[in-house]
Amino acid sequence: MVALPLRDRHRGRGMSDSRLTALRWDDEYRNQRYVDEPPLPFVERILDTLRADASAWNGTGLYVGCGNGRNYLPLLDAGLALVGLDISPDAIARLAQRRPSLPAPRLICDDFRTFRSPVARFDYVIALQVFQHGGDADVAAYFTRLAALLRPGGLFFLRVNAVSTQIYHAHTVVDRNNLGGLTIRYDAGPKTGLLIHFFSDAELRERLEAAFVPVQHPREDVTVRAAPKTGSWAQWETICRRR
Numbered sequence: 001m002v003a004l005p006l007r008d009r010h011r012g013r014g015m016s017d018s019r020l021t022a023l024r025w026d027d028e029y030r031n032q033r034y035v036d037e038p039p040l041p042f043v044e045r046i047l048d049t050l051r052a053d054a055s056a057w058n059g060t061g062l063y064v065g066c067g068n069g070r071n072y073l074p075l076l077d078a079g080l081a082l083v084g085l086d087i088s089p090d091a092i093a094r095l096a097q098r099r100p101s102l103p104a105p106r107l108i109c110d111d112f113r114t115f116r117s118p119v120a121r122f123d124y125v126i127a128l129q130v131f132q133h134g135g136d137a138d139v140a141a142y143f144t145r146l147a148a149l150l151r152p153g154g155l156f157f158l159r160v161n162a163v164s165t166q167i168y169h170a171h172t173v174v175d176r177n178n179l180g181g182l183t184i185r186y187d188a189g190p191k192t193g194l195l196i197h198f199f200s201d202a203e204l205r206e207r208l209e210a211a212f213v214p215v216q217h218p219r220e221d222v223t224v225r226a227a228p229k230t231g232s233w234a235q236w237e238t239i240c241r242r243r
Contacts, residue, residue, distance in 0.1 A: 017195060018087065018111050021133055024191055025088035034070040042237050043071050046126060046157050047078050049215065049239055056155050059123025064112050065130035068094040083118060087111055113141045121151035128159040129235065132197045135183045136175055139197050147211040150242045156212060159237045161198040162220050166231030179203035204236055212240035
């Protein structure tokens with residue numbers, strides 16, 4: 001990822017952004033993040049779309065950012081042949097504990113941009129709240145690797161931060177692109193030191209246009225934060241097909 005200087009030890013001085021991302025998410029999963037939360041409603045849309053496409057449903061998929069299984073396990077339980085990938089060692093370890101029957105090759109701890117894929121091309125890829133980690137160059141790298149890993153006609157399911165999010169924790173804006181997207185660095189909270197990208201509608205459509213055709217156009221999912229926190233966060237959800 002983009003290696004911006006981090007000013008103090010708390011932010012991970014001398015540490016790559018990939019390593020810092022893994023550490024921050026290790027902490028989140030140790031603190032029981034997502035353990036008692038139901039899967040996102042988007043999961044049902046994913047299943048409905050896959051059921052309507054026999055070649056995808058019967059094929060092999062990749063879930064990028066499978067975490068401790070909040071959304072991954074319901075998809076697996078529906079009958080999908082789905083490889084789980086996450087940058088957090090703690091996430092993969094906890095997921096393996098929750099589902100000891102999973103064969104080891106089904107779970108991979110690595111960076112999506114550089115991991116060694118077990119298959120030449122996947123039939124579908126799911127990435128929920130992952131392609132927002134890093135700066136503009138990182139985002140471009142995600143979409144480039146995605147296009148290389150997904151077979152022609154394969155399906156892509158995406159959920160990412162939207163710029164309309166009312167960012168709660170202290171942060172610094174480090175970049176804005178000409179399509180309205182922006183990257184921040186968190187200065188406080190559980191993601192301290194991390195670069196996180198927020199997409200505009202125009203930016204998301206442009207990043208997808210070269211390699212994908214829309215199945216369901218981007219739509220914004222807005223969630224009001226529970227008190228005592230204030231404001232809301234927003235995510236784009238979209239479904240595409242590889243050209």
